[in-house]
Structures are given as C-alpha cells and as structure tokens.
Amino acid sequence: MDHVIETTAPGSVSASNLPDWALSHGVTSLSTKDVRRLCGIPANQVSQRMAALRKGAKLFSPARGLWVPISPEYRTWGAPDPMGYIADMMAHLGTDYLVGWLSAAERHGASHHAAQVFQVATGKTVRARTFGRSRLGFYSRGYVGKATVSAELRRRTGVRVASPGTTMLMLAADPGISGGISNVANLVIELAEERPEYAAQIIADAPLFPDAATRRLGWLFDAFGDGAPDELVAYCTALASEPSFLVPSSPRTGRLDAKWGIVANEEVDPDI
Numbered sequence: 001m002d003h004v005i006e007t008t009a010p011g012s013v014s015a016s017n018l019p020d021w022a023l024s025h026g027v028t029s030l031s032t033k034d035v036r037r038l039c040g041i042p043a044n045q046v047s048q049r050m051a052a053l054r055k056g057a058k059l060f061s062p063a064r065g066l067w068v069p070i071s072p073e074y075r076t077w078g079a080p081d082p083m084g085y086i087a088d089m090m091a092h093l094g095t096d097y098l099v100g101w102l103s104a105a106e107r108h109g110a111s112h113h114a115a116q117v118f119q120v121a122t123g124k125t126v127r128a129r130t131f132g133r134s135r136l137g138f139y140s141r142g143y144v145g146k147a148t149v150s151a152e153l154r155r156r157t158g159v160r161v162a163s164p165g166t167t168m169l170m171l172a173a174d175p176g177i178s179g180g181i182s183n184v185a186n187l188v189i190e191l192a193e194e195r196p197e198y199a200a201q202i203i204a205d206a207p208l209f210p211d212a213a214t215r216r217l218g219w220l221f222d223a224f225g226d227g228a229p230d231e232l233v234a235y236c237t238a239l240a241s242e243p244s245f246l247v248p249s250s251p252r253t254g255r256l257d258a259k260w261g262i263v264a265n266e267e268v269d270p271d272i
Contacts, residue, residue: 165201
C-alpha cells in the first residue's frame with residue numbers, strides 16, 4: 001500500500017473526489033482495497049461507485065481491481081499515456097515486464113514510423129487491451145526479468161524500458177512485430193547513431209536471445225551502417241548453430257552470407 005494512502009484517515013475521501021485527491025497526492029493508481037479504505041465503501045459497491053467516474057473519464061481500470069486516475073489533459077483521450085500506468089498495471093498483475101520493440105525505440109529517439117501499439121514483453125501471458133487512444137500489445141518472453149533496462153528512463157519515469165542495445169535485439173528477433181526487416185534496419189541504424197553505448201548492451205544480453213537476432217544485427221550493420229562492432233563480429237563467429245534466415249517468415253531460399261551465418265531470403269529496402 002502506498003505510504004500516502006496508509007497515512008490518510010479511513011473514509012476521509014469522498015468517492016466523487018477520489019481521482020482529484022489521488023492526482024494531488026501523487027498517487028498513480030489505487031487497488032479496490034485502497035478505494036474501500038479511503039472512501040469507506042463496502043466491497044460490493046466499489047464498481048458501481050467508480051462507474052460514474054469512469055463515464056466522466058476521471059479514472060479507468062486497466063486491470064480488474066486496479067483504478068488509475070486520469071489527469072485533466074488526458075480526459076478527452078479516455079486514458080493517459082501507457083508510460084504513466086504500465087508499471088503499476090504489471091505490478092498489479094504480478095508479472096515482470098519490459099517495454100520494448102517499436103515502443104522502446106521511440107523512447108530512445110528512433111521513431112522512423114510511430115508505434116501504433118504500445119509493445120510490452122511480459123513474464124506471463126497478458127491479453128492485448130485498448131484504453132482511450134492507446135492499444136497495448138503484450139508478448140510473453142523468457143528474457144524479461146534478465147534483460148538490460150535503460151537506467152536513464154527507469155530513473156526518470158519509473159518504467160522498465162529496454163536499453164538501446166536490448167531494443168535492437170528485440171527488433172531483430174521479431175521483425176514480424178517490428179514493421180518488417182526494412183523497418184528494423186531503419187531503427188537499428190538510427191539507434192546506433194544516437195546511442196553509442198549499444199554495443200556493450202548487445203553483447204551482455206545476446207545469450208538471452210536466439211542466435212538469429214545477433215546475426216541479423218551484424219548483417220544489417222554491415223549492409224546499411226558503419227559496420228558491426230568488433231565484439232559482435234567475434235560473438236557471431238563463435239556461434240555453432242546452423243545459419244539463420246534474415247526473415248523467418250519468408251521463403252527458405254537465398255544467398256548465404258558466411259561471415260554472419262545469415263541467409264538473405266528477402267530484399268531489404270530501408271529508408272535511410
């Protein structure tokens with residue numbers, strides 16, 4: 001329970017004033033238990049009392065039993081930016097998470113094509129949801145609790161966002177949900193130019209990802225960037241697995257690039 005909620009007298013907040021009270025006290029979300037305590041509402045009346053506030057776009061519920069106040073500037077949207085509530089939502093659902101793919105790239109300044117879905121890797125299955133103007137997509141991935149997060153964004157927003165290098169690995173591992181391999185090339189090269197710390201992050205997290213992800217990155221750096229970092233060349237050279245396909249969903253034919261162990265089975269046409 002939030003310290004502010006703990007130290008507020010039970011039953012001292014009217015239900016109609018709850019969203020404004022929460023916003024003025026820096027409370028970003030409330031559980032049903034919090035609402036009952038603050039407002040003195042019986043458990044069987046919470047949903048009914050919150051319904052009017054939801055209708056007035058003063059709060060919304062991203063998960064059963066969780067209530068998020070909406071600040072005035074977002075009330076015409078019906079919900080705030082997901083960055084404002086994703087950490088509370090995932091904690092409420094009891095799962096590790098990592099904002100990644102196109103959404104992380106955008107937060108790192110590489111937004112060649114704006115993300116249409118707020119993309120989050122999760123430690124367990126979470127269904128897709130839409131709140132206000134935002135669509136949220138969740139993808140279960142085993143590396144969520146181990147991958148490198150952006151310390152800068154964690155400090156500034158409190159949200160676990162993949163580091164630039166980890167974002168590159170996520171994009172390369174899943175071109176199908178990243179706008180296709182040409183868009184992956186756009187974002188990877190843009191991130192490499194803006195975020196020089198990416199190389200160490202890729203090497204640190206590479207063992208968490210399929211070999212295909214690191215191979216695709218190396219191939220893209222050579223083909224469209226300033227060349228792959230030496231550490232990435234060494235890492236991929238040591239891989240013993242069979243060659244990987246540049247695009248997993250395309251036909252399994254193409255030219256083998258022996259340096260990277262990549263079969264180029266699709267033309268890449270980045271807008272860079």
